[in-house]
Amino acid sequence: MPATAPPPSSSFSRRRFLGVVSVAGLGTAVLTACGGSDSGGTDSQGRTVFEWWHIQTNNPGKNLWAAQAKAFEQAHPKVRIKVVTLENDAFKSKMTALVGSGKLPDVYNTWGGGVLKQQIDAGLTEDITDQVKDWIDDLVPAAREAYEFDGRTYAIPFDIGAVGFWYNKALFKKAKIDGPPETWTEFLDAVAKLKAVGVTPIALAGKEKWPGMYYWAYLAIRIAGVDGMQKAADAKDFTGGDFVKAGEHLKELADLKPFQKGFLGAAYAGPTGQAATMGNAGAAMELMGQWAPSTQGAEGKGIGDDLGFFPFPSVDGGKGRSTDVFGGGGGYALRKGGPKEALDFLKFFVSADTNRKLLQGTGVIPVNKKAQDGLTDPNLKAVSDLLNATTAFQLYLDQAYPPAVGQEVNDSVAALIAGSKSPEQVTRSITQVAKSQ
Structure with a gap:
């Protein structure tokens, strides 16, 4: 659900990404190789298996997202990704039910804000701050804010707009x-x-x-x-x-x-x-x-x-x-105790190379700073200009609350x-x- 997110600048320091509330008292859990994955853990071939729930139901996005899963599997033969594609409203309904049951998918779509906070408060979402500290700065700050609470990171953005x-x-x-x-x-x-x-x-x-x-x-x-x-x-x-x-x-x-x-x-x-x-x-x-x-x-x-x-x-x-803007971006979070390989996949998914493929294939606004040079579409640049001039940013209400x-x-x-x-x-x-x- 792209132009480039604004680069860090003094102008962005005046903005507020509202609808994001603080969370306290949640420590960092250690990610394990298998982690008791609800999607099967290890298969008969000894591969770590994890589920990835996303909402790219239309092409070219659906095929492009599937291709990234295949590319990661080819580079990591000991990993198998079970891709689950759900329509937007169906995804929201299923996630609401899963929060009540206490079991979330290994990797799942999130827009941040109040919905993610609820999942964090329920102890269902992994605090990945320490695991991503070596590469999180490759991503533009504006794209990350909806998924950060009290200085801790709970999801990785893949677009902003x-x-x-x-x-x-x-x-x-x-x-x-x-x-x-x-x-x-x-x-x-x-x-x-x-x-x-x-x-x-x-x-x-x-x-x-x-x-x-x-x-x-x-x-x-x-x-x-x-x-x-x-x-x-x-x-x-x-x-x-x-x-x-x-x-x-x-x-x-x-x-x-x-x-x-x-x-x-x-x-x-x-x-x-x-x-x-x-x-x-x-x-x-x-x-x-x-x-x-x-x-x-x-x-x-x-x-x-x-x-x-x-x-x-x-x-x-x-x-x-x-110049006050309404919008947000998409991201992916890990369930509490999810497999390390799932986080490795997210690092791959927001790499500069993958970001360029997403931009070229679907127009997703790059969140990786190194991929922003690929933005040439005039309409997406217009969205980027709007973001760069933003004085305040309000997250989608059905995600902020x-x-x-x-x-x-x-x-x-x-x-x-x-x-x-x-x-x-x-x-x-x-x-x-x-x-x-």
Whole structure:
């Protein structure tokens, strides 16, 4: 779920990667060669076996991820990797159940934040600080922050990026929209102009809910500011006027009926999904992360040079800045007591050579500093520029917050978009769940 993450600089020291909370009292466990792996330990050929759960369900990512597992096995004949590929929502559901059972996969996808904290607090995730100290500095600091708690490292990033609007320049031209909107008022005006010429303004995967959450989250960031987001999370209270106003602005958009026909039943992937709709020029915009161009091309035809990118618009009177960014990256964590070979694989996966392959094959933003010279795509560079100018960074809400709270954000915002919940009801529902945690 790429442009280059920003290099370490004085400007990044002013940023805050919020949604990451501290964890104390967890010591470093020793990784063992076999470690009692839940996936089988050692097979009949004496190879160490471990499972790797990831969410790259679409090509080229799915095949590329599998190829990296094979490459590692070839270089390490005493290792066998059992690759488990799961769709995003199915992965989240299975992981929630596994946390309850006390057993996690050997290597598993993570976005950091509150979800990873819960796994750490349950004693299920390996503290890998000492094991990675000799090479962790090869990775850009911005990419690592979501997985670090009290100076300890619990996962390794493989990409970093930001959510913004991807748009079809040709359809904008058809609607006589001169350029990307910079304010929410201009954005709503652009939606109206697109509808007026028979163009579907926005593609949305209403079935999966998390893409809709992006709108409410960004509006809340623009209105309350990232500091306001953190204060609400700390107080477990989202009923303040800024959050109600975020819902009111989203309702303004939904009332314009800007989404494609059947959007409430649309998935993100698939031939009729959000990515395909955008990739087949069936809509003028989608609000999505840095992986969007690759997925548009995989699910649809792709729109080539007609594709552009712009940041989420500012909101008049809001406390947030236009340079405050919402997004995150992907990483991999190890279960407590996982095999040493699994950590060796993660070192291989974030090496400069592998990063270059991921960038070339899927557009994943390199997290290894030595691979950043391969970034040439203008749209991914635009995401990189956005990250480099970031004044504050808010992690995806369904990962920044505890799982139940994140799910309620997704569910309530989806209900608002569908017209079955009011802006006030959204804030009350999220607050109720937050206070129950």
